[in-house]
Amino acid sequence: MGRILAIDYGTKRTGLAVTDEMQIIASGLTTVETKELLPFLIKYTSTESVDKIVVGLPKQMDNTASESEVYIQKFLVQLTKAIPQIPVDRVDERFTSKMAFQTMIDSGLKKKQRKNKALVDEISATLILQSYLSSNQF
Template identity: 85%
Template sequence: MGRILAIDYGTKRTGLAVTDDMQIIASGLTTVDTKDLLAFLKDYTVSENVEKFVVGEPKQMDNTASESEVFIQKFIEKLSKAIPDIPVVRVDERFTSKMAFQTMIDSGLKKKQRQNKALIDEISATLILQSYLASNS
């Protein structure tokens, strides 16, 4: 079994999370400047056995695609060309940023720490991955 890597794509920075090799535990990996994302993923997949990419799918409350979906689709096209052997799966990511922020509050992080948008992105990617694991267990 390989790892599953989740991507919370953003136009400026992207949060990443990954499972263990047994695909049981989802952990935050890092946040990467989006301009460096493909290079990071290529390097990571060379050193780690990644079986699948899970990319967040932002939707409006009425289930239509959000404005950022256009950018995500372009990224997925580039990703599929750059790393064609690893399939891409989409997961609804509604509310993950709000849930990430609440997670930070619940874990006792100070206000200054909660303003770290990179940490929010990484936690959001972890929530996307946990959602995927829960729906496929």
């Protein structure tokens, strides 16, 4: 069994998280500059066994797509062309940034560390992945 890779897509930075090979535990992987995202994913999926990619689906409170969905759709077209062998799922990502920030507070990170937006993105990707794992338990 391969890993599941989660993406918290942003126009500047993108947070990434992965599961273990048994697809039980979600862990933060890294944050990459979005302009380097596709080359990073191509390299990562060529060296690691990845069964699925999960991409956050940003929605407004009224369940409509957020403004960033336009950028994500463009990225998804590029992703499926570059890595067609790995299926892509979407997961509602509402509140993940707020939850990530609260997780940082709860874990005792100092105020300066909580300003690290890259860490927030990585934690958000982990929350997206954990949500996906929880909703797909049999």
